[in-house]
Amino acid sequence: MSLITAKHLEKTYPGDIPVKAIRGIDFTIEPASFVSFVGPSGSGKSTLLNMLGCLDPPTGGHLTVSGQDVSALRGRAAAEFRGRHIGFIFQDFNLIPVLSVFENIEYPLQMVQTWPQDERRQRVETMLAAVGMADQGHKYPHQISGGQKQRVAVARALVTRAELILADEPTANLDRVTALHIISLMKAMRDEFGTTFIFSTHDPKIVSSAETIFTIEDGRLAVGDIDGGSHA
Numbered sequence: 001m002s003l004i005t006a007k008h009l010e011k012t013y014p015g016d017i018p019v020k021a022i023r024g025i026d027f028t029i030e031p032a033s034f035v036s037f038v039g040p041s042g043s044g045k046s047t048l049l050n051m052l053g054c055l056d057p058p059t060g061g062h063l064t065v066s067g068q069d070v071s072a073l074r075g076r077a078a079a080e081f082r083g084r085h086i087g088f089i090f091q092d093f094n095l096i097p098v099l100s101v102f103e104n105i106e107y108p109l110q111m112v113q114t115w116p117q118d119e120r121r122q123r124v125e126t127m128l129a130a131v132g133m134a135d136q137g138h139k140y141p142h143q144i145s146g147g148q149k150q151r152v153a154v155a156r157a158l159v160t161r162a163e164l165i166l167a168d169e170p171t172a173n174l175d176r177v178t179a180l181h182i183i184s185l186m187k188a189m190r191d192e193f194g195t196t197f198i199f200s201t202h203d204p205k206i207v208s209s210a211e212t213i214f215t216i217e218d219g220r221l222a223v224g225d226i227d228g229g230s231h232a
């Protein structure tokens, strides 16, 4: 079963002149995929990622994530679905400055899932080791580098064992070598945990490492994408 199925998916922002940001697109994404959405500024990438992340509902069509039709999810139901199934990675890392590295990774386990303390600690330690930060858990975000911050963000996104990670320009604030390390870390995480990573990016390093590339132009999928997933 596909992890994501979009059928005639649409998003129109209301207003005096409504903006048709996504104009009826169809695609599927399989579990354990490494997928990149690319396209010019304003083409609809963020709008699409926000729908996939159940942050903003579609205005038409259907969207299934992890076997559930999420098109109609709103408010608390959408938040609970996100907490169980989806992790997010941001270009500016979004770590909480007053929490240690360990506590930042633990945070989703406390906020959206109620795990006993011992299991939480074990999970966080496993993730710290998986991202090569086993001895850094006591530090605070201001005491670690940009690349290390993004490692922590990857661990935090994966700690709930989300099936889907959405990453908006995750390498935008990293130098080339660090960006390449983070990309290979995410791919290793995909291999180890079977997580699907979906990127919205302009970074050619991510695009060249993606196994499926969807190009969005003016709210539609362009033909001729490198395949792995599929679209009509």
Ligand SMILES: Nc1ncnc2c1ncn2[C@@H]1O[C@H](COP(=O)(O)OP(=O)(O)OP(=O)(O)O)[C@@H](O)[C@H]1O
Binding pocket: 013, 014, 019, 020, 021, 039, 040, 041, 042, 043, 044, 045, 046, 047, 048
């Ligand atoms: N909240 C909103 N209200 C109205 N229009 C919006 C809103 N968000 C985005 N848009 C419009 O929808 C279209 C798609 O925008 P979107 O942000 O999805 O593009 P993008 O491909 O992510 O661009 P970028 O690469 O610059 O981030 C644009 O015309 C944009 O102006």
